[in-house]
Amino acid sequence: MTSRPEVVVCGRPDRRMPPFRRSVAASSKRPSLVVVVAAAAVRGIASVNLEVADAFAFAPSLSSLLSSRPPSIIRPPLSRSYRSSSFSPSALSVSSDASFEATSSASSPSSSSSSSSFDKFDYLSHWYPISWARDLPYDKPTKITVFDVDYVVSRTKSKFGEEEDDDDDEVMAMLDRCPHKSASLSEGRVTERGARFFQCAYHGWSFDGKTGECVEIPQIVRADDEGKGKGKGKAKGKAKAKGAGAVGGVVNPPAIGGKRARGTAVPAMISQGMVWLFPGGGLERALLRPPPPLVPEWDLPNYRATLAVRDFPVDWTILLENLLDPDHGVFAHQMGGFDLYSASSGGRPQEVAEESLDGGRGWRMTSRVDATEKLVEVNKYRRGDDKRAKGKNKKEDAAAPKNGTIIYEAPCHLTWARRDPDDGTATFVIAFYVTPVGVGRSRFLSASIGRVPFSVPRWIVQLNLLNFVDQDTYLLKTQERYVLEAEARAYEEAAAASSSSSGNNFNDDGAVIGRVNARRNLFAYRSPTERMQSRLGAFLDSTLGRSPNRARGLRAMRRRYGSIETSPLPSRDYVLDRYAQHTSICRDSADVLRNCQVVSRLAGTAAVLLAATKAAASASAGVGRGGAGAGTAFAAALSILDGVLLPKRLAVVLAVLALAKRGADRLAGEYRFKYTEKYRDRDLARIPKVWADPE
Numbered sequence: 001m002t003s004r005p006e007v008v009v010c011g012r013p014d015r016r017m018p019p020f021r022r023s024v025a026a027s028s029k030r031p032s033l034v035v036v037v038a039a040a041a042v043r044g045i046a047s048v049n050l051e052v053a054d055a056f057a058f059a060p061s062l063s064s065l066l067s068s069r070p071p072s073i074i075r076p077p078l079s080r081s082y083r084s085s086s087f088s089p090s091a092l093s094v095s096s097d098a099s100f101e102a103t104s105s106a107s108s109p110s111s112s113s114s115s116s117s118f119d120k121f122d123y124l125s126h127w128y129p130i131s132w133a134r135d136l137p138y139d140k141p142t143k144i145t146v147f148d149v150d151y152v153v154s155r156t157k158s159k160f161g162e163e164e165d166d167d168d169d170e171v172m173a174m175l176d177r178c179p180h181k182s183a184s185l186s187e188g189r190v191t192e193r194g195a196r197f198f199q200c201a202y203h204g205w206s207f208d209g210k211t212g213e214c215v216e217i218p219q220i221v222r223a224d225d226e227g228k229g230k231g232k233g234k235a236k237g238k239a240k241a242k243g244a245g246a247v248g249g250v251v252n253p254p255a256i257g258g259k260r261a262r263g264t265a266v267p268a269m270i271s272q273g274m275v276w277l278f279p280g281g282g283l284e285r286a287l288l289r290p291p292p293p294l295v296p297e298w299d300l301p302n303y304r305a306t307l308a309v310r311d312f313p314v315d316w317t318i319l320l321e322n323l324l325d326p327d328h329g330v331f332a333h334q335m336g337g338f339d340l341y342s343a344s345s346g347g348r349p350q351e352v353a354e355e356s357l358d359g360g361r362g363w364r365m366t367s368r369v370d371a372t373e374k375l376v377e378v379n380k381y382r383r384g385d386d387k388r389a390k391g392k393n394k395k396e397d398a399a400a401p402k403n404g405t406i407i408y409e410a411p412c413h414l415t416w417a418r419r420d421p422d423d424g425t426a427t428f429v430i431a432f433y434v435t436p437v438g439v440g441r442s443r444f445l446s447a448s449i450g451r452v453p454f455s456v457p458r459w460i461v462q463l464n465l466l467n468f469v470d471q472d473t474y475l476l477k478t479q480e481r482y483v484l485e486a487e488a489r490a491y492e493e494a495a496a497a498s499s500s501s502s503g504n505n506f507n508d509d510g511a512v513i514g515r516v517n518a519r520r521n522l523f524a525y526r527s528p529t530e531r532m533q534s535r536l537g538a539f540l541d542s543t544l545g546r547s548p549n550r551a552r553g554l555r556a557m558r559r560r561y562g563s564i565e566t567s568p569l570p571s572r573d574y575v576l577d578r579y580a581q582h583t584s585i586c587r588d589s590a591d592v593l594r595n596c597q598v599v600s601r602l603a604g605t606a607a608v609l610l611a612a613t614k615a616a617a618s619a620s621a622g623v624g625r626g627g628a629g630a631g632t633a634f635a636a637a638l639s640i641l642d643g644v645l646l647p648k649r650l651a652v653v654l655a656v657l658a659l660a661k662r663g664a665d666r667l668a669g670e671y672r673f674k675y676t677e678k679y680r681d682r683d684l685a686r687i688p689k690v691w692a693d694p695e
Helices: 020-027 033-046 059-063 230-242 254-261 283-287 316-323 326-332 336-341 375-382 386-398 458-500 518-522 528-546 550-561 578-583 587-625 633-644 647-669 677-684
Strands: 006-009 012-014 073-075 128-132 142-146 149-156 170-175 214-216 268-271 274-277 303-312 351-357 362-370 403-409 413-419 428-438 441-451
Touching (some): 128 142, 128 303, 128 428, 303 458, 316 428, 316 441, 336 375, 336 403, 351 528, 458 518, 458 528, 458 550, 458 578, 458 677, 518 528, 587 647
Antiparallel strands (some): 006 073, 142 149, 268 274, 351 362, 403 413, 428 441
16 A cells, blocks of 8 residues: 655644546546436537637636645655755745846755756656546556657556545556566556566567566466376466465476566556656665655645646647746737736846756746736736736735746746735645656656636646647747758758767767757747747757756757658648547546537437327327327337327427537636647637737
8 A cells, every 4th residue: 555645734744635536537427328418409509619618727827826835845656765955946045136046945855056957857757647637547557758768658556545435556567568478468458366467469478567576477487387187286276385586387487497487577656646757777776866846736625636648749848838938828828817927128137046956956036926917917008008017006005015936847837827925825836747758758747736616627728728828839849850950950960960079078878968059049039038038948948958868859850851841741640639639548538528429329310210200190180180000009109109299399309409419518628638729719719809900
């Protein structure tokens, strides 16, 4: 049984049961057919068009984020040797000038006096989020990719955990490659009897997913077991008595195959509902590194979490930069709430603080601005609505504004929240997780964590999130070609310099050791909110060359196309394919789609049967009145149905069935590609409402 995390708030352990587990389960229950029928009917009757609705799942998180208490020390369940450093957004002294220098906190032993160098940052010293635990099927091998390397993962229900507690489940992971003939283990199965093992579908080899040891090779059978009758029974008894590692009468393969029959196990754990993978080595190395970053508000009383997931055919660095960019929300999403996290040159600067973690192997950056309207206020003035703006400013002057705070912990975790400037508390936090699937690929995971009286069903939040992220995903894909080309070109130049000089810019894996200036030379940072973007660009330029398979993959891509800039741009329906990127990997959305399809079929079939029955009953009644066939039981039944299915009553029933079918079909359509140029143009027409066009 996995030990429960111990939460330390203000220096005192809090061993109460974290309420988020109940709230996540409540908000993530699978919708029943009755719920889908009701939703479909309401949708059809009221003509509720979800594609027209704004992404209200993010509206409270961006326009009414309040904030939370400072991050607390959380002891994760994997090992008591793990400790995460205590960090408060106010612990660092911040510089708002262009140098972006930060003074380290004396109370934090992991801080460094200089944050300008990333030479020690190690991508393989971190845990990576791969899936929400509730989306990972029980006892089924699932393929996961991190840094262009495939892994197989499976979740097993704990015998001792609570019924709706994902954190008590067990998870195992291995390199997705059978050592026998290199077939994918994710194409196989998980054994059902006794302990759970990965079994290769090619020849039946089975492996312990926690150690990588091969536990069975069906083709290797003890000579004693080949006998028949009594000799066979005695041989089995002897094998078991000697403890020879027999599994079902078969000798334990390590005694036969040795190391070459052993697979590669990878440390994995579940924390705060998320499955994390440590690709940087075995369990011993994982125990020496910091645990996965946690969101303290998740475990506080009365806070509820709603989870989301989507895969993107967009490079993970592009997605990460997008999530750290408040300026784009006003235009790409037409939402003024993003303005609360933006800075202005008129006295509302962005303060950026940096902190080195784990002896330089990790890095954290915090952005803070006054959570007040800046661009929105200017827009009101430009539109002649300055009276309303002045009245609102008087209210804001009466109380100190909250801090629009963004915390990024490299390489793939960040949070947004409006925090109280005195105690750092927040009532709503959005946590983002970006999985580096590989070059040109990423997985987006998010959790909306708020102090709210009830939970919005996950499938509803997901539905609006799909509309939200569709608005700028294709923009990111158009940007990606130029960024990757600049980075690949820099790697090629480093390779050329390495071959023409005595110095060596590459390590044994083909990764660039030194820094490249791809983003520094490509981007033109001008906004006062881009202090954080600038530092993120410097971090990526300094470290990406050392990330696994990055330089090799980009150089191969450049050789394939000659120039990544001129590579074909995928179509919108591929980049924004909701089914492949979301529905197929989200359990709740897949259930909604399946229920919609059932409702649609049932409603259509019922309508046809009722109409046919009414027609037959009317015809039978007419024949009966003519004096033929009136004495048969069938004719009598049809006559009764004809009386029951009155025209008005039948019309109402058929109308309800038609609305249910139409609503179910439209709801099902939300889980497939739909964000065409028509929807894009509709959204672009909203921009003048948040920012008036220049004259």
